Structure formats: C-alpha cells, structure tokens
Amino acid sequence: MNPILHVEHLVKRFGGLVATNDCSLEVASGEIHALIGPNGAGKTTLLAQLSGELASNSGRILFQGRDVTRLPVDKRVAAGMTRSYQITTLFSKLTVRENLAVAVQARTGRFFDVFGTVAGDSDIEDGAAQAAESVGLLDMMERVVGTLSHGKQRALELGMALACKPKLLLLDEPMAGTDPEESQRMGDLIHALRGEHTVILVEHDMDAVFRLADRVSVLVAGHVIATGAPEAIRANPEVVKAYLGDEEDEKEAA
Amino acid sequence: MLALILEQSLNGLQYGLMLFLLAAGLTLVFGIMDLINLAHGSLYMIGAFLAAAFSHYFQNFFVVLVLAIAATALLGAVLEKVLYQHLRRMTHLSQVLATFALILIANESMTMVFGAQPVMIGMPESLSGSVSLLGDELQYPVYRLLIIAVGIAVAIGLYVLVNKTRLGMWIRAGASNPTMAATMGIRIKPLFTFVFALGAALCALAGALLGPLLAVSTGMGESILIPAFEVIVIGGIGSMRGAFVGALLVGMIDTLGRLVMTSAFKFFAVSGAATLGATLASMLVSLLMVGILFFRPRGLFPARG
Amino acid sequence: MAPRLIPAHRPETPLTAGLPGPWTAIAIAIVLAAYPLLMRELGEDFYITLGSRVLILALAASALNLALGYGGMISLGHAAFLGAGAYTVAALAGQGINSAWIAVPAAVAIAGLAAFLVGAVSLRTKGVYFIMITLAFAQLFYYLAVSLPVFGGDDGLQLTERSNVPGIKLENDLAFYYFVLFTAGLAFVLLYRLVSSRFGRALLAIRENERRVAAVGYPVFRLKLMAFTLSGGLAGLAGALLANLSMGVTPHTLAWQQSGLLMVMVVIGGSGYFWGGITGAAIFLLLEEAVSTHTEHWNLVLGVLLLIIVMVAPNGVMSLRERVISQFRRKSTQ
Numbered sequence: 001m002n003p004i005l006h007v008e009h010l011v012k013r014f015g016g017l018v019a020t021n022d023c024s025l026e027v028a029s030g031e032i033h034a035l036i037g038p039n040g041a042g043k044t045t046l047l048a049q050l051s052g053e054l055a056s057n058s059g060r061i062l063f064q065g066r067d068v069t070r071l072p073v074d075k076r077v078a079a080g081m082t083r084s085y086q087i088t089t090l091f092s093k094l095t096v097r098e099n100l101a102v103a104v105q106a107r108t109g110r111f112f113d114v115f116g117t118v119a120g121d122s123d124i125e126d127g128a129a130q131a132a133e134s135v136g137l138l139d140m141m142e143r144v145v146g147t148l149s150h151g152k153q154r155a156l157e158l159g160m161a162l163a164c165k166p167k168l169l170l171l172d173e174p175m176a177g178t179d180p181e182e183s184q185r186m187g188d189l190i191h192a193l194r195g196e197h198t199v200i201l202v203e204h205d206m207d208a209v210f211r212l213a214d215r216v217s218v219l220v221a222g223h224v225i226a227t228g229a230p231e232a233i234r235a236n237p238e239v240v241k242a243y244l245g246d247e248e249d250e251k252e253a254a
Numbered sequence: 255m256l257a258l259i260l261e262q263s264l265n266g267l268q269y270g271l272m273l274f275l276l277a278a279g280l281t282l283v284f285g286i287m288d289l290i291n292l293a294h295g296s297l298y299m300i301g302a303f304l305a306a307a308f309s310h311y312f313q314n315f316f317v318v319l320v321l322a323i324a325a326t327a328l329l330g331a332v333l334e335k336v337l338y339q340h341l342r343r344m345t346h347l348s349q350v351l352a353t354f355a356l357i358l359i360a361n362e363s364m365t366m367v368f369g370a371q372p373v374m375i376g377m378p379e380s381l382s383g384s385v386s387l388l389g390d391e392l393q394y395p396v397y398r399l400l401i402i403a404v405g406i407a408v409a410i411g412l413y414v415l416v417n418k419t420r421l422g423m424w425i426r427a428g429a430s431n432p433t434m435a436a437t438m439g440i441r442i443k444p445l446f447t448f449v450f451a452l453g454a455a456l457c458a459l460a461g462a463l464l465g466p467l468l469a470v471s472t473g474m475g476e477s478i479l480i481p482a483f484e485v486i487v488i489g490g491i492g493s494m495r496g497a498f499v500g501a502l503l504v505g506m507i508d509t510l511g512r513l514v515m516t517s518a519f520k521f522f523a524v525s526g527a528a529t530l531g532a533t534l535a536s537m538l539v540s541l542l543m544v545g546i547l548f549f550r551p552r553g554l555f556p557a558r559g
Numbered sequence: 560m561a562p563r564l565i566p567a568h569r570p571e572t573p574l575t576a577g578l579p580g581p582w583t584a585i586a587i588a589i590v591l592a593a594y595p596l597l598m599r600e601l602g603e604d605f606y607i608t609l610g611s612r613v614l615i616l617a618l619a620a621s622a623l624n625l626a627l628g629y630g631g632m633i634s635l636g637h638a639a640f641l642g643a644g645a646y647t648v649a650a651l652a653g654q655g656i657n658s659a660w661i662a663v664p665a666a667v668a669i670a671g672l673a674a675f676l677v678g679a680v681s682l683r684t685k686g687v688y689f690i691m692i693t694l695a696f697a698q699l700f701y702y703l704a705v706s707l708p709v710f711g712g713d714d715g716l717q718l719t720e721r722s723n724v725p726g727i728k729l730e731n732d733l734a735f736y737y738f739v740l741f742t743a744g745l746a747f748v749l750l751y752r753l754v755s756s757r758f759g760r761a762l763l764a765i766r767e768n769e770r771r772v773a774a775v776g777y778p779v780f781r782l783k784l785m786a787f788t789l790s791g792g793l794a795g796l797a798g799a800l801l802a803n804l805s806m807g808v809t810p811h812t813l814a815w816q817q818s819g820l821l822m823v824m825v826v827i828g829g830s831g832y833f834w835g836g837i838t839g840a841a842i843f844l845l846l847e848e849a850v851s852t853h854t855e856h857w858n859l860v861l862g863v864l865l866l867i868i869v870m871v872a873p874n875g876v877m878s879l880r881e882r883v884i885s886q887f888r889r890k891s892t893q
C-alpha cells in the first residue's frame with residue numbers, strides 16, 4: 001500500500017472533553033476511505049484537524065510523507081488537501097461560475113496581485129467550467145447559488161473542493177439532506193474520483209458507504225477501533241456493537 | 255502618603271462599582287441578545303438628566319432616584335419593543351449604525367430640553383459631609399461612601415438574581431446559548447425586554463448617583479461607554495462575574511494608574527502632568543483590553559460554552 | 560479603463576455590483592470638473608470650498624468602504640487614520656517642511672503604518688470583538704493626540720499656509736479644489752484597479768463567506784491586513800488634504816464619533832458599491848448644509864434619518880437603485 005496520509009496518535013482536547021483520543025489512521029493513495037462512527041464520535045473534529053482549521057494538542061499528520069501538523073489551511077490546500085463541509089458553505093449570493101472562479105483563482109496563486117483585471121481571465125474561466133462539468137453543473141453556471149436545489153448545492157460544495165485540483169479530498173457528509181436521487185448522483189460523482197484523487201468520506205448513509213468505499217475506518221469516542229474492507233467491518237462484532245448495533249436496537253424499538 | 259493611596263483606592267472602588275452598573279446591563283444585552291448597543295451610555299446620561307429634572311420637584315433624594323430609575327427602565331422597555339427587537343435580527347453593522355443614531359438623537363434631545371450648559375444636581379444636605387478615616391489623616395466624602403455601599407448592595411442583589419433565582423437561570427441559559435434556551439421553552443421575548451429594562455435601570459442608577467458629583471452633560475454617556483465596553487471585553491461577554499471583576503480591575507487601574515503617572519510626571523517636572531497622567535491611565539486600560547483579546551480572546555470569564 | 564467584460568445575460572451579483580462602469584466615471588469626472596467654474600459664475604464661491612470638502616470626505620469614506628464594504632471589516636476607528644494623515648502634515652509644517660511632495664506621501668505612509676499595526680493586532684479577532692478593538696485603538700490614538708504636547712493638546716496644530724505645490728498657489732480656493740480633484744481622482748483610479756484585480760475579488764469573496772475563502776486556500780489574514788493597510792493609507796491621504804482645507808487639525812478629527820460619521824456616509828451611499836463612498840459623502844454633506852441653515856439640531860435630523868435608512872434600506876442608496884432596476888426588469892418581462 002502506498003499511504004498518502006498518515007495520522008499518528010492525534011489528540012484534541014476541548015477543556016475537559018477529549019474529542020480526538022489517540023487517533024491513528026492510514027489512507028492509501030487513490031482509494032475511497034470512508035470514516036464512520038456514531039454521533040459525537042468526533043468525525044468532523046478529526047476532519048477539521050486534517051484540513052488545518054483546528055490545531056491538535058499532540059500527534060502528527062503526514063501528507064505524502066511530509067509533516068503538515070502545524071501547517072495553516074492555505075498551505076495545506078497548496079499542498080493538495082481540500083475539504084467540503086457538512087453545512088453548505090458557499091457564496092450564496094454569487095453565481096455558480098463566480099463561486100468556482102474564486103476557487104480556481106486561489107489555485108493559480110498571485111493572491112496579492114493588484115494589477116490586471118480578473119474578470120474575463122481565461123485561465124480562471126476555463127478552470128471554472130472544467131470544475132462545473134466534473135460535478136454536472138455546466139448548464140447552471142449563471143444560476144445564483146442561493147436559488148439552486150439542495151442537491152445541486154451539495155454538488156457545488158464538492159465542485160469547490162475539486163476546483164482546487166487536490167490530491168486528497170476530505171468530504172464531510174456530502175449527501176447530507178439529499179433525496180435518494182440526488183444521493184445516487186452524488187455517489188456516482190464520488191465514485192468517478194477514485195484513482196486520480198484520494199477521498200476520505202465521512203458519511204451516515206450506510207448504503208452509500210458500503211457501495212463506494214474501498215476501506216472503512218470506524219471512529220468511536222475519538223479513536224479508530226477498526227479499519228478494513230466494508231464486508232469485514234460489517235461483520236466485525238465490536239463495530240456492530242458500537243455502531244450498527246445501536247441502529248438495530250432503534251429498528252427493533254420502532 | 256497612605257492617606258492619598260487610601261483616598262484614591264476608595265475612588266477607584268467607587269468608579270469601578272459604577273462602571274459595574276453599566277457593564278452588568280451591557281454584558282447581559284450583549285450576551286443574551288448578541289446586540290451591540292452603542293446607546294447604552296445614553297441611557298446613563300438620560301438617567302442623570304431625569305434625576306436633575308425630578309430634583310426640581312422633589313426634595314427627597316431617594317424619591318428622585320426611584321423616579322429616575324423607573325422612568326429610564328420604562329424607556330428601555332419601550333425602546334426594546336419598538337426598535338431593539340428588530341435590530342437583534344440585523345447585521346452588526348446595522349446595529350452599530352442604528353444605536354449610533356440613537357446617541358445622536360438622545361444627545362440632541364437633551365440639549366433641546368435642558369440647554370447646552372451642563373446641569374448641576376444639588377447634593378442632598380444629609381449626605382454632603384465627610385467622614386474621618388485613618389485617625390484624622392483623611393476626610394472622605396460620605397456621599398462617595400454611599401455610592402460604594404449602593405454599588406456593593408446592587409452587586410450582591412444581581413449575584414442573587416442571576417445565580418439563585420429561576421429568572422437568573424433563564425438569563426444564564428440565554429447568555430450561554432440563546433437558541434437552545436428558546437427551544438427549551440424559555441419565553442425569550444419577555445425575557446429580553448426585562449433584561450434590557452434592567453440594564454437601563456442600572457444605567458439610570460449610576461447616572462443619578464454620579465450626577466451630584468460630576469456635572470450632567472451630553473457627552474457624559476460617550477465618556478463612560480468605551481470604558482464599559484472595555485470592561486465587558488476584559489471580563490467576558492455575557493458574564494456577570496466577568497463584568498464585576500473587570501469593572502473593579504478597570505476602576506482601580508484607571509484611578510491608581512492616574513495617581514502613579516501624575517506623581518511620576520510631577521516628579522520629573524513634566525508640564526501638563528495631570529492631563530498626561532489621566533490620559534495615559536486610560537491608555538493603560540485600552541492596552542489591557544487589547545492584551546486580553548490577544549491571549550484570552552473570550553475574556554477572563556467567558557459565558558459562552 | 561478596461562471595458563466591462565460581463566455579457567448581458569449574466570445576473571448582477573455582489574461581485575459585479577462592486578465594479579464601476581467607465582461611462583459613469585467619465586460623466587462624474589466631467590461634472591466635477593465643471594462644478595466649481597459654474598459656482599464661480601454664480602458668484603457662490605463658498606460652494607467651491609464645500610465641494611473640496613465633499614471630495615475629501617468622499618475619499619475618506621471610500622477608503623473606509625474598501626475595508627468595510629469590500630472586505631467586510633467593521634472598523635469603528637478609521638478616523639484615527641484620517642487624523643494620522645492630518646497630524647503628519649501639520650507636524651511637518653511645524654518643522655518647516657511644507658512641500659506637498661514630502662508632506663502628502665509622508666501622511667499616507669504614516670497612516671498606512673498605523674493601519675498596519677492596528678490591523679495586525681485587531682484582525683486576529685472577529686465579529687463584535689473586532690469592532691470593539693478598533694474602537695479601543697481609535698481611543699488610544701485620540702488620547703495620544705490630546706495628551707502629547709507635541710501635538711498641541713486640545714487645540715491641535717495650526718497651519719500658516721497650505722502645502723507647497725510648485726507652480727500652484729493652493730491658497731486660491733479654486734486651485735485647491737482642482738488639486739483635491741486631481742489627487743482624489745488618482746486615488747479613485749487606484750481603487751478601481753484594486754477592486755478589479757485578483758486581490759479585489761478575493762476581498763469581496765472574504766466578505767461573502769470568509770470560511771469558504773480560507774478553505775479554498777487563500778491566506779485570509781494577510782489579505783485582510785493588506786486591505787486594511789491600504790484603506791488606512793487612503794484615509795491618511797484624505798487627512799492630508801483635510802489639514803490643508805481646514806488650515807490645521809484638532810483632536811476632534813480623531814474622535815470615534817467621526818469614525819461613526821464616516822461609516823454613516825459609506826452606508827448611506829452603499830457599502831461595497833464602488834460609488835458608495837462618493838454618493839454617501841455628497842448626500843451627507845449637502846444634507847447637513849441644507850438642514851443646518853434651517854435648524855441647529857442637525858444631529859437630531861441625522862439620527863432620525865439614519866434610523867429610517869437602517870430599517871428600510873440597510874444597504875444604502877446604491878442598493879435602492881438596484882431594487883428599482885430589478886423591479887423595472889421584472890415589469891418589462893411580464
């Protein structure tokens with residue numbers, strides 16, 4: 001295996017609460033690696049530490065062999081790690097084109113460029129169109145994002161992360177709040193990413209997880225208790241107890 | 255020497271306690287309603303002006319106090335229902351502008367009613383004497399001791415209200431998580447009106463009490479507004495305890511700092527030592543606030559989880 | 560100026576609203592150039608000075624607009640940078656340095672430096688804390704101006720003559736107006752370049768959703784700091800011109816209420832719109848002039864007006880123009 005990401009003994013405390021508890025993880029290059037766990041297990045907290053928005057108390061994060069633990073968010077994006085959000089974080093008053101253009105502009109650097117006009121820059125326009133196409137939004141470029149359906153917004157959420165041409169994508173519940181049709185489409189989009197990109201996928205939708213993931217890690221109370229192929233995880237008694245078991249109790253009670 | 259230090263310490267305590275009256279209301283409004291209210295100082299000013307007005311009709315100082323407080327609290331409640339409850343839902347920028355507008359309106363209204371000259375409130379006869387402290391070394395005004403006593407009493411009262419009553423529990427819940435509090439069934443709207451009126455009442459108390467000491471003028475609101483903001487930032491927005499500690503801290507630093515600086519400047523024969531000392535002491539407080547924001551961005555006793 | 564490269568079918572969004580069209584700019588320039596000549600014809604020389612005042616405050620408001628309207632940074636302390644520029648000019652004049660070539664750039668540099676230092680500390684905070692820390696810093700500068708003897712205390716510093724520009728006598732009000740117009744014009748060209756650039760778009764995006772901008776890899780803190788610094792420098796330029804206009808400066812210029820008034824101008828005009836600063840300053844000053852001749856309670860009128868604006872059109876006059884246009888468009892497609 002060729003690990004693109006090494007997480008070593010990561011710890012994150014909020015006052016007395018230990019959200020990430022000696023968490024270790026390895027993600028292979030080109031795979032879709034799902035991260036599942038019961039509510040409150042600390043999945044989003046872990047993702048925030050990987051993207052650089054949250055500083056860990058101890059432990060290391062190695063990306064392509066390089067220690068990125070103390071690297072700020074913008075440097076991590078430049079290195080090739082981007083994130084999408086569970087709660088849609090887009091420029092809702094701007095069009096799809098403008099949203100993607102902002103992301104593409106970042107990729108091409110020159111942040112403090114005060115000369116030159118940015119409107120109509122063909123590199124940016126092309127990049128935006130490319131990103132839109134990869135998530136099926138090419139025919140919606142001029143739509144104001146706030147007017148899009150939830151499923152389309154989630155697709156754009158993915159598109160923004162893709163527009164940065166990352167090597168590793170951290171997807172935080174991309175299917176959150178989508179209906180079955182939209183969810184299926186999102187799954188297809190993610191599936192198409194395999195190989196060229198590596199994906200860490202946090203999801204509650206178990207069908208999607210088992211359909212898409214190459215490997216699954218289970219996070220309980222901030223600690224990874226098991227990693228393996230989907231079928232192995234499904235059969236793992238500890239996992240069943242900690243996670244899927246709760247669901248079955250709920251089903252029985254209903 | 256000792257007498258001077260004791261005198262200034264008592265002054266600092268008095269200033270700090272009055273600052274606490276303003277900061278307590280401000281931190282609650284800020285903490286629960288997430289509302290920047292630049293006009294908070296104006297309520298203090300209005301309280302003072304009302305006390306001045308009432309003192310023409312009533313000889314009893316206590317009556318004047320109660321009337322001024324009640325009238326200002328009523329004004330606060332009306333403002334909340336008419337304006338602030340809409341402002342709550344607007345951006346911070348809109349809140350800044352709207353409350354800035356209120357300052358303009360309040361200042362100009364007071365000028366129109368009372369004229370441009372500062373107004374004096376006569377100090378009640380019975381309270382205008384002095385008391386001997388440290389043997390006969392220091393003659394300290396009774397009135398200022400009264401202010402200290404009232405300040406401490408109100409602080410205790412607020413402590414009891416916030417920590418020992420159901421209403422206080424609602425207030426604390428609202429300060430730490432307003433949305434959660436609303437979902438748990440706490441009736442938010444009347445609570446907000448009450449908190450706002452309470453803040454106005456506290457402002458009026460401070461204004462009416464300080465009236466006989468300082469002159470009542472437009473602009474007195476602004477001069478206490480920024481220290482009040484500094485206090486709640488230092489103490490932690492939404493925290494009553496923070497407002498108390500912060501206010502005493504600021505009061506002491508400002509007053510004792512002024513003493514130290516002015517003495518130092520006099521010692522080195524710097525011209526304008528008094529003004530320089532006063533302004534540098536105020537700068538010290540600003541610097542303290544900046545420092546706190548740097549290391550403990552949520553203040554000393556943050557209320558929000 | 561580059562023509563607008565935005566085809567007709569693209570909807571107007573905050574990104575495009577922030578950009579001026581070249582025709583508007585040319586029209587405005589012509590009107591402003593002709594204005595004082597007209598006033599001279601009418602024998603109303605007072606209005607020439609008023610015009611200079613409007614331009615200077617329009618520049619100051621536009622400087623704030625860069626930080627506030629484009630960058631989303633609610634700074635209640637911008638009067639400090641205005642004052643820094645004014646005091647620099649006055650202090651240099653006190654030392655015998657009167658040349659505009661030295662005094663004006665010095666004013667911009669000092670104000671910019673002040674903004675850089677204030678921003679470096681303040682921008683680490685967010686939301687209400689940011690607003691209050693800018694307020695506290697403004698107070699700090701005010702205290703410095705009032706207490707240090709070198710700044711003249713309460714009386715401030717006086718200028719015995721206006722800055723020295725070779726070949727032009729700035730004491731002549733008409734000449735001064737054109738000097739201000741020229742300087743402000745240059746500043747606006749600079750602003751135009753700024754907001755049309757990659758930097759400008761990044762700034763607008765930060766205002767729209769800072770988290771998302773950080774997530775796609777922009778160095779947000781540094782971008783905001785740069786915007787804040789530039790904004791302060793431009794305010795300093797306005798301050799230098801103001802010191803010349805008023806033949807001096809007092810600590811009153813640095814009072815936080817002055818920052819409030821600048822903010823009022825930006826919002827009246829339209830925060831985030833390119834012409835917001837000018838529109839706001841013009842409306843504000845002309846209104847003040849008009850109302851003050853009838854009553855001495857201008858502050859009351861302003862307060863009431865401001866309240867109404869906040870409740871009815873919180874995005875300012877320029878946004879009303881948009882609302883009217885979109886109403887128009889809706890009617891024509893029906």
